Amino acid sequence: MILDTTQIGGCAPTAAICTRAIARDFTAGEQTLRVLHDINVDIRAGELTYLVGESGSGKTTLISIMCGILYPTEGDVRVFGTDIYALDDTALVNFRLENIGFIFQQYNLIPSIDAASNAAVPLIARGMDRREARERAVEMFAKLNIADQAAKLPNQLSGGQQQRVAIARALVHEPRLVVCDEPTAALDAKSGRRVMDLLREVAVAADRACIIVTHDNRIFDLADRILVLEDGRLTHDGTDLPKDH
Numbered sequence: 001m002i003l004d005t006t007q008i009g010g011c012a013p014t015a016a017i018c019t020r021a022i023a024r025d026f027t028a029g030e031q032t033l034r035v036l037h038d039i040n041v042d043i044r045a046g047e048l049t050y051l052v053g054e055s056g057s058g059k060t061t062l063i064s065i066m067c068g069i070l071y072p073t074e075g076d077v078r079v080f081g082t083d084i085y086a087l088d089d090t091a092l093v094n095f096r097l098e099n100i101g102f103i104f105q106q107y108n109l110i111p112s113i114d115a116a117s118n119a120a121v122p123l124i125a126r127g128m129d130r131r132e133a134r135e136r137a138v139e140m141f142a143k144l145n146i147a148d149q150a151a152k153l154p155n156q157l158s159g160g161q162q163q164r165v166a167i168a169r170a171l172v173h174e175p176r177l178v179v180c181d182e183p184t185a186a187l188d189a190k191s192g193r194r195v196m197d198l199l200r201e202v203a204v205a206a207d208r209a210c211i212i213v214t215h216d217n218r219i220f221d222l223a224d225r226i227l228v229l230e231d232g233r234l235t236h237d238g239t240d241l242p243k244d245h
């Protein structure tokens with residue numbers, strides 16, 4: 001019998017991310033702490049989804065699990081239909097490289113190479129010629145208003161400029177899933193909205209999705225969908241924040 005694996009656990013075939021019964025424990029000394037409990041959510045393609053919640057509620061842990069960098073203690077994660085934690089390590093790395101762009105709170109830029117080379121890394125890792133990869137990175141810089149910063153080393157850039165280099169690096173290979181942890185926190189209001197416009201332009205389409213962890217109430221109106229985590233449990237899923245938030 002042939003199983004339609006996209007339907008396992010009730011995952012919609014069109015879901016960008018589908019989590020079923022996700023739990024995650026961390027162990028510190030003798031103590032084991034459960035920081036995520038029974039997370040069942042479908043992130044739809046074509047939408048900008050926000051994940052909000054108090055500090056320590058589990059947002060970074062959940063997005064790390066959703067994008068293949070942290071194994072869940074329990075449960076399954078499908079990204080565009082692929083059961084990612086059933087892949088072997090090499091296949092998982094390749095899957096991430098091909099399909100996922102990350103923007104983390106720490107920019108993790110390589111200090112010894114210039115901004116354009118940093119942003120070109122995902123293309124070079126996929127085998128693109130270095131010069132062409134840099135050109136593509138600089139095109140992305142133009143959209144982010146930092147084209148004139150391409151030849152600078154990371155330590156010659158402001159915090160906001162470093163963040164935009166990290167954003168360019170996440171988007172340069174046009175991944176199907178973009179995952180961002182506080183992408184606008186270090187930016188002024190105008191630059192923050194510009195980054196959100198760019199994320200919507202590049203990262204949201206019929207077969208693409210973007211999930212954003214944010215506390216930034218200046219951009220809440222731009223979400224298609226808002227998920228709220230409280231103490232490791234999903235307590236709200238809607239087009240707006242709950243009234244008491």
Ligand SMILES: Nc1ncnc2c1ncn2[C@@H]1O[C@H](COP(=O)(O)OP(=O)(O)OP(=O)(O)O)[C@@H](O)[C@H]1O
Pocket residue numbers: 026027028035053054055056057058059060061062
């Ligand atoms: N590697 C780890 N070892 C032990 N505990 C951890 C580890 N990573 C996270 N935790 C704990 O898990 C809980 C959730 O952390 P997480 O970073 O996911 O929260 P968050 O909602 O992203 O917080 P913030 O908004 O402050 O970034 C916290 O209690 C945190 O202390």
